[in-house]
Amino acid sequence: MSPTVVIILIVVALLVVAAVVYGVRTGRRKQLRTRFGPEYDKVVGDADSRSEGERELREREKRHAELELKELSAESKAKYSVAWEEVQIQFVDSPGEAVSTADGLVTQLITERGYPTGDYDDRLADLSVAHAQTLEHYRDAHAISERSAAGEANTEDLRQALVHYRALFADLLGENPVRTDGASDAASTPTVPTQKINNHDSDVAGSRPDATSR
Template sequence: MQTNVVLVIAIVAAVVLAIGIVLYLMGRARANRRTTALRDHFGGEYDRVVHAHGRHKGEAELQARLQRRRELSIHHLTPEQRERFGKSWESAQAKFVDTPSAGLRDADLLVLQVMRDRGYPVEQFEDRAKLVSVDYPELVEHFRAAHSVAVDNEQDGASTERLRQAMVDYRYLFDEMIEGGEPERTKDL
């Protein structure tokens, strides 16, 4: 009798242990898939955020960005808006030739206007950068770099070469934003 009880207890314990191991492995696999999906989507931004916050908090931050972006109604620009913004960009570039600081200031404001017209919240730069990282992860560093130069330029001035690079960085994002609609890839993560 005692042998049977011990045997039953051992079998139940083995089954419970096996179920626990399977559940643990399934959780790990799900976490690995989430990590891979986030890394694939965000690219270098994933590494930057995880380095700053740690893997768990960093991934939670990126998931929150995705959720925030899903809640927004981002839309295409009309052909008229694209044409108007294109002309405004040409004007900013022309101004840059004679007055680089003013040209960059115009480019900074123009990117802000495009974002506003497409439906992005524009109150705080860091919020804009986070949303750009969702829709345009390959461009967010250009956006941050350009904005940093624009801020430096307003405070202390910046070299013409830094202003030129900021103008190029803004152009990358500007081009994508005036042509783009709602990226489909944000819906799948």
């Protein structure tokens, strides 16, 4: 076999290997995009490179696989549903306290499902593997909750926080799945009488929550 033929065969072999590697990488990337949804773009965008971001997502998958997650019993689901109804009732007279209660309730639910709840960022990373579609709701709710604690959130902000919390809450509970194409989706809006809310925040123009069904 002539040296030229050998070189050609080597080049062909390298091209085949490169094609296989590219195909595997592309398939893996598609799988990550499908699993993490908008979280894929966020993590990759925050990383120094696409490879580094994808490595982080694969690490999340590995950690998630080691968690002992569990489904809730029908009794537990019923208790959480009742607890959420009470949060929405509490919102009428005490919006800030209701948001704080909602935060605690969501954290409790996360714990009962088997997720660690120590560090907030780690909590987000763990949740992103199976609940990426509602993760941004959780981020927004958490941010408003912190502003509320600092006295920087008005009633409409607090109402939106409750809507955001409900998105992840419903996702984790597995009951009444909520749409995630808009935080102000009417189907996700807490039922709160407009008049009473305005009594607590008369300075907020146009902040009337919609009275819609849960």
